[in-house]
Amino acid sequence: MAMRLTPPTKNVFYISVICAVVAFVLYLLGVFGIIDGGFASVSHFAFWAAMLGCGMMTAGVAMKGV
Numbered sequence: 001m002a003m004r005l006t007p008p009t010k011n012v013f014y015i016s017v018i019c020a021v022v023a024f025v026l027y028l029l030g031v032f033g034i035i036d037g038g039f040a041s042v043s044h045f046a047f048w049a050a051m052l053g054c055g056m057m058t059a060g061v062a063m064k065g066v
Contacts, residue, residue: 008063016057023046024046030046
């Protein structure tokens with residue numbers, strides 16, 4: 001059974017997935033030392049990008065019920 005999302009929920013879902021992918025890529029780039037500027041600052045930004053994605057996913061789930 002396929003899950004059918006309404007247009008606002010679908011957009012929120014796509015944006016949250018993009019935030020999660022950006023967070024994962026930034027984390028890996030920081031771990032491998034590709035991005036300079038200190039691992040702590042890169043991982044800090046990756047953490048908040050992941051939190052943004054998680055919050056948006058939560059908002060999307062809440063909008064699904066509306």
